[in-house]
Amino acid sequence: MNLLYALDLLGTAAFAASGAWAGIRRDMDLFGVLMLGLVTATGGGTLRDLFLGDTPPFIFKDETYLYLSIAVSLAIFLFHRHLEFLHHPLLYFDAVGLGTFVVIGTGKALAFKMGFVGSVMMGVMTATAGGMIRDVLSTHVPLVLQKEVYASACIAGAALLFLLDRTSFPRTWSLLAAAMTVIVVRLFAIRYNWSLPRAGGGGRST
Template identity: 60%
Template structure:
């Protein structure tokens, strides 16, 4: 959720960032459609899902205006995807597994971007991991709350926990002096692999005891 620089790894991360933005926008739009919202409501959910995490991160880090207002490509892309989903929602509903895989890809990419930005701002271990997790999940939390649902990360899904694992890996590799060309894809792959494995194998976190 930030414009990447030129060359190599950063070009790939930027491309994946845009793909993740599109996937998150689609997921937000589908929630709005399932809730029988009008076009404006669907657009709002699509935009906040795609960009909300990065906006919250940037506001907390006092990096203003937030990333999507510095590079409006994110807003235009999220808006275009949202409108397409609004027009042909059934085609996207039928591709649920593909959407989940794209969501996992976006999750890993957003985690890497958020954590990397926190490191660039000289945040410590907790701050860097939290900013990464927030970048990846806050948009979805806002989507779920606007859609009157319990946020996904507060349920038993292996979602935010996958981001935490990836953020820890990225921070440790960074502190060990490993080059960004290695740390970024490795951390992203950790998140993606955990999330996909959780989807395929039905992994869930334990619930609290009944009281």
């Protein structure tokens, strides 16, 4: 499935760029920037593979992901002043990566015969754990735990894929529908500044 692989690489590049930028903002050195880019781009899928017992993780079976992440992070390190114009489009590539990572992770969990919650967790983990490790390494509370409909978009797409997999719906269309769900929810959340409720909020009825 070549389209999925292409989208996977696009998402990897977008995630690596966001990680490298985070490293630059925190004044890390070259190694720190490369490492943060690498971890953000590949950490989620790697953790998923450790959970599934599929070792060594995918990045060591096809080193394309590693070379791509390092090359993108290096480019950001060297040329970040000239790449500011990428900041806004990156949000969209990031959304595409999010959708792709969710369907790849959930799809792999289905192949490993995991249950509903487990499959959804694997999809969400594939898409969000890299960013969480990035935040922990820079001693920030992971963004995904605090704001925006980011993980929720992933949960929606992963749950949809699990359910469609139980039907006779063609696989390709299931993947596409699930990925589009993630991407569309994410883009709406960016556009309209959606956020999840907090427990401390006033307007909450119990």
